[in-house]
Amino acid sequence: MSKLDSKIPEGAIDQKWTKYRSTVPLVNPANKRSLEVLVVGSGLAGASAAATLAEMGYKVKVFCFQDSPRRAHSIAAQGGVNAAKNYQNDGDSTYRLFYDTIKGGDYRAREANVHRLAEVSSNIIDQCVAQGVPLAREYGGLLSNRSFGGTQVQRTFYAAGQTGQQLLLGAYSALQRQVGSGNVTLCSRHEMLDVVTIDGVTRGIIARNLVTGEMEKHFGHAVLLCTGGYGNVFYLSTNAMGSNVTAAWKAHKKGAFFGNPCYTQIHPTCIPVSGDHQSKLTLMSESLRNDGRIWVPKKKDDNRKPTDIPEEERDYYLERRYPAFGNLVPRDVASRAAKERCDAGYGVGNSKMAVYLDFAFNTARYGRTEATKRNIQNPSHEEIMRLGKEVVKEKYGNLFDMYQQITGENPYEVPMRIYPAVHYTMGGLWVDYNLMTTVKGLYALGEANFSDHGANRLGASALMQGLADGYFVIPYTIGVYLSTEVTRMSAEKDKADSIDKLKTKHPAFDAALKEQTDLINKFLNIKGTKSVESFHKRLGLIMWNKCGMARNKQGLTEAIAEIQALRKEFWSDVRVLGSADEFNPDLEKAGRVADFIELGELMCKDALHREESCGGHFREEHQTEEGEAKRDDVNFAYVAAWEYKGVSDWELNKEELKYENIKIAQRSYK
Amino acid sequence: MGSGHGTELNLTLKVWRQKNTKATGSFETHQLSGISTDMSFLEMFDVLNEKLISEGKEAIAFDHDCREGICGMCSMYINGRPHGPKQGVTTCQLHMRSFKNGDTIVVEPWRSAAFPVIKDLAVDRSAFDRIIASGGYISVNTGNAQDANNILIPKTDADEAFGAAACIGCGACVAACKNSSAMLFVSAKVSQLALLPQGQVERKERVKKMVAAMDEEGFGNCTNTGACEAECPKGISLENIARMNRELMGATFK
Ligand SMILES: Cc1cc2nc3c(=O)[nH]c(=O)nc-3n(C[C@H](O)[C@H](O)[C@H](O)COP(=O)(O)OP(=O)(O)OC[C@H]3O[C@@H](n4cnc5c(N)ncnc54)[C@H](O)[C@@H]3O)c2cc1C
Ligand code: SF4
Ligand code: FES
Numbered sequence: 001m002s003k004l005d006s007k008i009p010e011g012a013i014d015q016k017w018t019k020y021r022s023t024v025p026l027v028n029p030a031n032k033r034s035l036e037v038l039v040v041g042s043g044l045a046g047a048s049a050a051a052t053l054a055e056m057g058y059k060v061k062v063f064c065f066q067d068s069p070r071r072a073h074s075i076a077a078q079g080g081v082n083a084a085k086n087y088q089n090d091g092d093s094t095y096r097l098f099y100d101t102i103k104g105g106d107y108r109a110r111e112a113n114v115h116r117l118a119e120v121s122s123n124i125i126d127q128c129v130a131q132g133v134p135l136a137r138e139y140g141g142l143l144s145n146r147s148f149g150g151t152q153v154q155r156t157f158y159a160a161g162q163t164g165q166q167l168l169l170g171a172y173s174a175l176q177r178q179v180g181s182g183n184v185t186l187c188s189r190h191e192m193l194d195v196v197t198i199d200g201v202t203r204g205i206i207a208r209n210l211v212t213g214e215m216e217k218h219f220g221h222a223v224l225l226c227t228g229g230y231g232n233v234f235y236l237s238t239n240a241m242g243s244n245v246t247a248a249w250k251a252h253k254k255g256a257f258f259g260n261p262c263y264t265q266i267h268p269t270c271i272p273v274s275g276d277h278q279s280k281l282t283l284m285s286e287s288l289r290n291d292g293r294i295w296v297p298k299k300k301d302d303n304r305k306p307t308d309i310p311e312e313e314r315d316y317y318l319e320r321r322y323p324a325f326g327n328l329v330p331r332d333v334a335s336r337a338a339k340e341r342c343d344a345g346y347g348v349g350n351s352k353m354a355v356y357l358d359f360a361f362n363t364a365r366y367g368r369t370e371a372t373k374r375n376i377q378n379p380s381h382e383e384i385m386r387l388g389k390e391v392v393k394e395k396y397g398n399l400f401d402m403y404q405q406i407t408g409e410n411p412y413e414v415p416m417r418i419y420p421a422v423h424y425t426m427g428g429l430w431v432d433y434n435l436m437t438t439v440k441g442l443y444a445l446g447e448a449n450f451s452d453h454g455a456n457r458l459g460a461s462a463l464m465q466g467l468a469d470g471y472f473v474i475p476y477t478i479g480v481y482l483s484t485e486v487t488r489m490s491a492e493k494d495k496a497d498s499i500d501k502l503k504t505k506h507p508a509f510d511a512a513l514k515e516q517t518d519l520i521n522k523f524l525n526i527k528g529t530k531s532v533e534s535f536h537k538r539l540g541l542i543m544w545n546k547c548g549m550a551r552n553k554q555g556l557t558e559a560i561a562e563i564q565a566l567r568k569e570f571w572s573d574v575r576v577l578g579s580a581d582e583f584n585p586d587l588e589k590a591g592r593v594a595d596f597i598e599l600g601e602l603m604c605k606d607a608l609h610r611e612e613s614c615g616g617h618f619r620e621e622h623q624t625e626e627g628e629a630k631r632d633d634v635n636f637a638y639v640a641a642w643e644y645k646g647v648s649d650w651e652l653n654k655e656e657l658k659y660e661n662i663k664i665a666q667r668s669y670k
Numbered sequence: 671m672g673s674g675h676g677t678e679l680n681l682t683l684k685v686w687r688q689k690n691t692k693a694t695g696s697f698e699t700h701q702l703s704g705i706s707t708d709m710s711f712l713e714m715f716d717v718l719n720e721k722l723i724s725e726g727k728e729a730i731a732f733d734h735d736c737r738e739g740i741c742g743m744c745s746m747y748i749n750g751r752p753h754g755p756k757q758g759v760t761t762c763q764l765h766m767r768s769f770k771n772g773d774t775i776v777v778e779p780w781r782s783a784a785f786p787v788i789k790d791l792a793v794d795r796s797a798f799d800r801i802i803a804s805g806g807y808i809s810v811n812t813g814n815a816q817d818a819n820n821i822l823i824p825k826t827d828a829d830e831a832f833g834a835a836a837c838i839g840c841g842a843c844v845a846a847c848k849n850s851s852a853m854l855f856v857s858a859k860v861s862q863l864a865l866l867p868q869g870q871v872e873r874k875e876r877v878k879k880m881v882a883a884m885d886e887e888g889f890g891n892c893t894n895t896g897a898c899e900a901e902c903p904k905g906i907s908l909e910n911i912a913r914m915n916r917e918l919m920g921a922t923f924k
Contacts, residue, residue, distance in 0.1 A: 052812040067733060067792075068799050070839055071741040087819060123815070130815035132808045132868050134832040141822030159832060165740055166835060173807035180803035188796060211788055240735040274708045275676070279716055280737050402739065405763045406710075471812045531723045533716070577728045582690060583789040586729050 004257070004641055004655045007432040008112040013661045014094070017116040020433075021476050025483035032057035034489070035482055038205055038220035040192045040247050042069030044164070044463055045446025046226030047171035048470025054178035056475060061185045061218060062175065063192055063207055065242055065588070070172045073228050073240040074466065077164020078285035078399065080146060080156035081463040083121040088145050092153040094118045099662055101461060104150040104330050105426070105454020106615035106631065107664045108260070110639070110657060112433060113451045120472040121464055125157055127471055133170040135159050147290050148459035150330035150669075156460045161285055161399045167463055171470070190216070191588060192247045193516045195223060195254045195442060198508045202441030203499060206512050208520075210588060213581035215517050217504035221485050222441045222478060225251060226470070229425040229447035231264070233596045233603065234548070235540020237422035238270060238283040244592040245599050248429050248448050256437035257641040257653060259430035259450030261599065262607035265457055265616050266549050267423035268294075268334035271406055271416075272354045281421040282406055284357065285399055286459040289327045291362040291392065292416070294318050294334070296346040296355050306348070306356055306415045317341055325669040332456045332616045332629070333669060335420035339549050340627065342419070349417045358415035363388035420549060424462060426453045426616065427606075430641040430655070434477035435469060438641075441481060445469040450639065455615025520580050523590045528573030532590045535570050539563065539593070539600055547604050552620040556608040563601045564648060570597060602642060602650060609652065612636045633664055676708035679766060682774040683718065685730055691786050691794075697776070707767040711754065712737060712744065714766055732791040739763040739903065742838030745845070746791055747778040752842035752901045760840065760903045780845035784852070784888045795841050797887040798855060804883035805876040806859040808868050827865050834862040836904045843898035843906070849890030854898040856884050857914035858906045864917055874921035881918055 009020040027035065035058050039050040042064040054060045064072060084097040097118040102109055125143070129135060135157050136144040145154040159166040178184040189210040196204045196217070204219040230245035231237035252258045269284045269292075295314045302309065317337055319326045329337075338355050341347065348354050364381075367388030371379040379387070389412050393400065403411045429437050429444035431451055436443050446466040453461060492498040499506065546559035570593070578584040613622040613629035614636070622630045639655040680703045688695030702721075705714050712734055719729035734744040744761040748754035754764045769775065777791065785793040823831075835858070843854035860877050863869030869876070892911060899908045 048812075055811045066735055066741070066743060067795055068742075068839065070799070070802075071735055071743050073736065073741075075741045076736045076738055085818075123813075125818045126815035127810075127812060129818040129821060130808065130810040130868055132831075132863050132866050134828050134835050134862065134866070135818075136832075137823055137825045137828040139825050141824055142819050159835075162740065162836065165838075166832070169835065173802060174810075174812075176799060176803040177807040177809065179799075180805075186799070188799070211794075240741065241737060242735050275706055277706060277709045277713045277717065279710070279713050282738055401758075402763070405739075405759060405765065408708075408765070408767060475812065531720055533720060533723075575723060577723060577726070583731055583792065585731055586723070 002655070003438070003643070003653050004430070005432060006110065006655055007434060008110070009433065013111060013115050016112055017119055024476055024480050027479050027482050027486060029057050031486045033059065035059065035485065036061070036220045037478070038063070038218055038223045039226060040205065040224065041072065041226030041228060041446070041448070042172070042175065043072035043074035043226060043228055043446060044168055044171055044466030045448070045470045046072070046224070047168065047175045048467050049224055049226060049445055049474050050184055051171060051174035051178050052471055052475045053478070054183035060178070060183060061187060061220070063187045063190045065189065065191045065210060067189055069175060069186065069188060070169060072168060073243050074164050074168045074463070076240060077463055078161045078283065079287040080148065080158035080163045080460040081124065081167060081467070082148070082155050082458075082460040083125045083157060083464065084118055084155060085122050085125060087143060088154045090153045092155050096153065097121060097155065100151045101452070101458060102454070102662050103667060104456055104458035106456050106629065106667055107454065107633070107637070107659065108263075108614050108657065109452055109454030111659060111661055116473065117452050117465060117468050120468045123472055124464060124467045128167055128170050131170040131174060133159070133166045135166070146287055147328060149286055149289060149328045149334070150325070150458040156287070158287065161287070161396055164463060167467065171467070192250075193591070194250045194512050195439070196509050196512045197254055197439060198499065198506060200255070200440060202439055203506070204504065204509065206516050211583050213579070213584065215513055217509040217513055219503040221482060222443065224443045224445055224474065225429065225448050226445045227448045229428070230596070230599060231422045231425055233539065233600050234422040234543045235536050236273065236278060236281050236544070238267060238281050241280060244595070246592050246595045248444065249595040249599055251429060251437065251439065251442060253644050255439045255644070256442060256444070257430040257643050258427070258602060259639050259641050260427040260455070260606065261603045261642065262547070262610060262617055263426035263455050263615065264422060265331055265424035265426060266335045266420045268331055268338055268420050269357060269418045270421035270423070271403065272349060272351060272419040274407075282402065283421070283423060284403060284416060284418055286331070288357060288396060288399065291395070292327070292357040292359050293361055294327055294338070294355055294357055296341045296348060300345040306358070315346070322669045329669045330456055330458060332618070335549060336618060336627075338420055354417040354419045356415035357418045359392060359411065360415070363392050366391035422544070424457055426450065426455060426457055430639065434480055435474055436481065443474065443478070445474060455617055519591070520587065523574065523576045523587060524580060526572065526574050526576065528575045530573050531575055532586060532593050535566065535574060536589070536593045536596065538566060539597055542566070543600050543603070547600070547607050550618050550620050551607050553608065556604045559604045560601055560608070563597060563604065567597045567601075570594065601648060605650065606640055606642065610636060610640065637664070676706040676767065679705045679707060679769060679771045679773070681705055681769065684774065684776045685791070686778045687730065687790055688787050690789055695787065705766055707765070709766045710737065710762060711746070711748070711764040711766065712762050730791065731789040734762055737762040740838060742840040745780050745793065745840055745842070747780060747845055749776055752780065752845040753903050757900075758903055758905060760838070780841055782844050782850035782889070784850060785841060785844065795839070797889070798839050798841065798852075800887065801852070801856060801880055801883045802859065805872070805879035806863075808863060809872060821867055823867060831862045831865040834858045834865070834906065834910055837906050838904055840903065842901050842903060844889065846897040846901035847890065848895065848897070849893060851892045851898070852884050852887070852889040853892040853911050853914070854902060854906055854908070856880050857910035860914045860917055861910040864913065873917070877914060877917040877921050
């Protein structure tokens with residue numbers, strides 16, 4: 001029998017959640033006060049979960065490694081958040097959002113979860129607006145929407161190019177309200193280093209106070225990992241510098257299966273690498289594809305300035321290849337198409353590894369509309385462009401400023417140069433319908449879990465998922481487990497050495513604490529010759545070249561061997577300076593890189609075993625004649641959930657995916 | 671420029687080093703050569719730190735995360751100005767093309783009694799979190815919300831609230847102010863919520879509580895020098911302070 005039970009409720013797809021929600025066991029208010037929940041992470045998933053659970057009466061502790069929960073990486077999300085509100089009256093519905101997400105994910109996501117996500121999406125917008133999140137409005141005072149890739153309706157809500165910031169500040173304010181009223185204890189500048197389990201059940205965590213270096217034990221009846229994605233395994237990505245896999249990876253080593261680790265999203269529109277010094281890559285939001293047209297010159301090695309290349313000598317390759325969706329094809333498709341053009345020698349810029357994202361056409365279009373609105377007769381071209389720029393500035397001003405700041409070029413005048421970059425990880429800890437991992441009492445929410453995006457996430461769906469998980473899913477589903485804890489607690493009430501009396505005095509906590517302290521000392525005692533950073537860079541290069549946008553058997557096999565060698569070298573030659581009992585960013589990073597190296601190997605292994613192409617996972621051996629991803633639904637319509645068995649040793653478990661409501665089909669955006 | 675044809679700079683860096691909160695700190699001087707003008711200021715620090723590590727010396731501790739100007743974590747006081755010489759950018763978005771070959775650059779942490787130094791260039795800004803916890807929210811539990819379009823908000827109000835909400839909580843305003851006042855930060859949140867219909871119910875209580883919390887944290891008084899607005903990377907306007915003062919008057923004297 002499979003070790004995986006997804007616990008999907010019975011019934012029709014549009015009834016499952018409603019029915020389940022009203023039948024899950026409840027925990028009465030008095031008992032809630034004696035139940036402690038540890039929330040690791042304060043991004044959209046963590047902050048929304050922590051605030052809501054505290055409002056319900058649970059005792060909550062929140063951990064984040066930044067100096068404030070408001071700085072979680074969700075803050076950087078730019079473009080928007082989806083919801084099936086149908087405010088634009090363009091035919092949107094829960095079903096359509098459900099359908100788009102399953103199709104966008106290339107038929108590798110779980111139907112029941114995705115439908116639930118679509119169902120609660122509307123509530124998210126209501127909740128955020130009630131909190132005072134200033135989402136964009138029309139002149140009539142109603143909410144405004146924009147389009148994102150992979151859909152033909154306008155369902156994306158936004159706040160200029162700072163949607164993540166505004167949503168997170170909303171969740172953060174709800175969280176701080178609970179901190180202020182004493183229901184949440186905040187542990188900023190803390191890093192979770194391990195999960196503590198007793199008899200296979202989660203009982204707490206080990207965390208390091210990053211300021212003092214003190215190792216701490218924290219007890220909890222449930223632990224929620226809301227620790228984000230692992231894109232930084234590639235070294236260069238659009239993720240924040242601190243984003244890491246440590247919490248999820250340590251949980252994995254304690255028994256939590258890792259789902260689809262190889263599903264990585266490479267975002268098509270990022271600012272290209274400018275040199276060896278590059279420390280991270282910057283996204284230019286997908287929303288720009290509403291108004292920016294992507295092209296390369298029709299001639300190879302065309303060194304003319306983009307503005308000197310006449311219209312007929314430009315290849316708007318997305319519009320050419322995908323007339324139905326044009327520049328708004330999903331990310332995986334747009335990224336591969338850019339790579340294809342650059343590999344074929346049509347790339348632009350010094351490195352030739354870039355394509356143009358050009359706003360001139362739509363700036364002019366906006367300018368003409370403005371001129372008409374303002375009753376300007378026969379406006380000159382300059383006049384039109386000036387008016388158009390005002391409109392573009394209002395929509396994307398902060399992104400244009402950011403581009404100019406980084407590249408020194410003015411995107412109002414010349415097209416942006418962009419190239420794909422690692423952005424998001426669809427893979428993550430395997431969870432059931434309740435968001436529980438394979439370890440009892442341990443949950444994963446937001447980008448840290450694997451569940452809703454299949455092999456490719458559609459734009460503006462991650463914010464939606466993080467908030468859905470935190471505000472509207474976990475508050476119900478956690479009761480399923482915690483109600484059993486209540487029963488256990490009352491049964492063990494008179495036991496002198498019960499879990500609840502011992503809490504962190506249980507020897508399992510001391511053992512875990514010692515293990516993590518030893519690990520830290522090990523880093524410091526290697527006293528090798530190479531910096532942590534240099535190992536991270538080398539790992540990133542292996543991953544990008546051999547487990548990046550295009551993968552093949554030979555490359556992946558080589559990558560596995562190279563990563564194993566890198567791991568050995570790391571553990572014998574890394575140099576970590578300073579001490580354990582102080583603020584030591586280099587030591588923090590050593591732990592994260594050590595975990596990334598192990599994860600990298602598993603990602604390659606997963607990519608190697610998946611002998612098909614789907615979504616962001618493109619195996620060169622499996623493509624159609626036109627170079628599109630070719631799935632193998634007969635053999636690979638499953639979630640690969642890897643079980644950790646020891647160093648370089650994993651066992652594959654499969655969760656079969658059943659499509660009962662959507663007909664599985666070849667994805668087409670033509 | 672850009673697109674990888676940056677020129678290279680030789681620089682002298684004077685950086686504040688301080689072992690921990692209690693230790694007394696001092697400046698340390700470093701020479702750097704071959705710094706590309708395409709690098710960000712923090713990438714220049716990465717180069718310096720790699721160099722230090724290779725020499726067996728401890729890296730300089732500094733705060734940073736997103737490196738996109740949005741998380742508010744980076745916080746360097748560069749040549750006497752929070753976030754350096756360029757207006758409207760955070761330290762992480764400052765690029766080396768803003769400097770000249772041969773420049774001496776002095777880098778210090780934010781200096782304010784309410785922001786104790788943790789180590790080198792990293793400071794403790796948790797006072798900001800406590801101010802928000804005192805009242806910087808709208809009290810609405812999850813699940814209590816009405817349909818979002820039932821609340822009509824004029825675009826101009828929404829835009830103005832958004833302008834105030836753009837604050838990234840970096841603390842440059844405090845670092846810029848000779849009194850270490852946190853008025854710009856606090857007023858941005860007070861304004862955002864006062865401008866929105868959802869924020870009306872708690873309007874009076876909110877401003878009183880937040881100002882009281884601010885005073886308790888040991889931030890100084892505002893004497894209207896305007897240094898905060900000039901150095902704020904997100905263009906948060908002094909008008910917010912004026913609005914907060916009106917709000918406070920309105921809340922205190924009815
Ligand atoms: C530049 C950019 C733009 C994006 N734009 C969009 C967009 O427009 N729309 C959209 O839908 N999605 C977007 N995304 C994706 C989306 O932002 C993320 O997927 C989402 O915000 C993740 O939220 P999260 O709550 O799961 O994790 P995060 O926000 O990453 O939070 C992780 C939290 O975990 C904490 N943490 C991690 N490890 C530990 C540890 N060991 N100990 C203690 N704490 C720990 C961190 O401190 C942090 O608080 C974007 C992503 C990027 C990179
Ligand atoms: S008001 Fe400006 S300077 Fe002050 S914390 Fe906010 S963004 Fe930073
Ligand atoms: S590092 Fe995030 S704002 Fe500078």
